[in-house]
Amino acid sequence: xxxxxxxxxxxxxxxxxxxxxxxxxxxxxxxxxxxxxxxxxxxxxxxxxxxxxxxxxxxxxxxxxxxxxxxxxxxxxxxxxxxxxxxxxxxxxxxxxxxxxxxxxxxxxxxxxxxxxxxxxxxxxxxxxxxxxxxxxxxx
Numbered sequence: 001x002x003x004x005x006x007x008x009x010x011x012x013x014x015x016x017x018x019x020x021x022x023x024x025x026x027x028x029x030x031x032x033x034x035x036x037x038x039x040x041x042x043x044x045x046x047x048x049x050x051x052x053x054x055x056x057x058x059x060x061x062x063x064x065x066x067x068x069x070x071x072x073x074x075x076x077x078x079x080x081x082x083x084x085x086x087x088x089x090x091x092x093x094x095x096x097x098x099x100x101x102x103x104x105x106x107x108x109x110x111x112x113x114x115x116x117x118x119x120x121x122x123x124x125x126x127x128x129x130x131x132x133x134x135x136x137x138x139x140x
Contacts, residue, residue, distance in 0.1 A: 001059070002085030002135070007052035013044050037076075041066075055092035075137045084126045087118055100124050 010019035011032065018032040018040055019025060032040075041047070047061040064079075086096040102108040103115060103122055115121075 001051065001057075002132070003051060003088055006088060007054070009049065009051045009053075011040065012048040012050075013040050013042065013046075016040075052089075052092075055089065055095070057086070057092060075139065078129060078132045078136060081127050081129060081132060082125075084122070084124050086124075087122070 008020065008022070010017050010029070012018070017026065017029045018035065019029050020033070021029050021031050030040075041063065045063045047063070049059040049061055051057040051059070087099070090096050090099050098110075099114050099118075099122075102110040102113075103118070103124075105111060
């Protein structure tokens, strides 16, 4: 997604939850560091990903194809995507919608404040597959 991994998150595959267990975690949650993605998937084609339990970003990841590594690749590859990653801590989907409205309207009361918060510019429709794949390559 492009977030900084600054918040708790979880992955659910079938009926198994994976995450970074802490004192508030369910005792059934599996430490994500103890399994590979392939082991966690176990042939499943869908994964639910929740990022930032306060903002509650929910994603359904669909595994379109699983097969042998091609062209010497040793990492996952994004083949398509759209739109920018919402900024951290913007308040989940409702807050992100407020942010987008304010940034799109220079006369909005919060336009300047949000513009400063996002660093001067933000294009919600931007998607850079090269950057996404570079980020994926850096994950291990």
